[in-house]
Amino acid sequence: MINTSDPIVNLYLVRLIGADGVNIIKKMPPGEIVDEVVAAEVGIDINGIRRTLFKLYENRLASYRRERNPETGWLTYHWTIHLDNVENRLDIEFEKLLGNIKERLTFESDNTFYVCNNNCARFIFETASETDFICPVCGEELFHQDNEKLMRRLSGRISEMDSVLRS
Ligand SMILES: [Zn+2]
Numbered sequence: 001m002i003n004t005s006d007p008i009v010n011l012y013l014v015r016l017i018g019a020d021g022v023n024i025i026k027k028m029p030p031g032e033i034v035d036e037v038v039a040a041e042v043g044i045d046i047n048g049i050r051r052t053l054f055k056l057y058e059n060r061l062a063s064y065r066r067e068r069n070p071e072t073g074w075l076t077y078h079w080t081i082h083l084d085n086v087e088n089r090l091d092i093e094f095e096k097l098l099g100n101i102k103e104r105l106t107f108e109s110d111n112t113f114y115v116c117n118n119n120c121a122r123f124i125f126e127t128a129s130e131t132d133f134i135c136p137v138c139g140e141e142l143f144h145q146d147n148e149k150l151m152r153r154l155s156g157r158i159s160e161m162d163s164v165l166r167s
Helices: 007-027 035-042 046-058 083-110 125-130 148-166
Strands: 062-068 075-081 113-115 143-145
Touching (some): 007 046, 007 083, 046 062, 046 075, 083 148, 113 125
Antiparallel strands (some): 062 075, 113 143
16 A cells, blocks of 8 residues: 655645545545445545545546446446555656656747746747737837746756656
């Protein structure tokens, strides 16, 4: 079983299923469960449990099998939570994030940026030149913005993350 008190795992889970969801899974008994039974036993709202379980399912952190009652035709969901997959999901998230930061850095280095004194928005050269370097929001002049610092910060972040991946 994964340690839900690990700060990174916890943060990931809170983002995914909310603090309520995390509390719900902490109360779940180990092994296969039936949502209605758990709801009654632990005294949590059935919709909260279902929402949490489906969210986990979408992220491959839970699976279910359905059984139809031959008499009533009702479906029962038997759920299994696979929190051991969290590490895997975190790795995927991490690589996605790293990819986004790399893309952002490329965008920053491929473009020239313009801003006004009121910081209404940030415009790339092509957009700024269309309005003759006048801010379309406030009408003030647009100035070139130095993004060296930002690029250095992004590169720093990338090398940090790359070194984590390699370790
Ligand atoms: Zn402006």
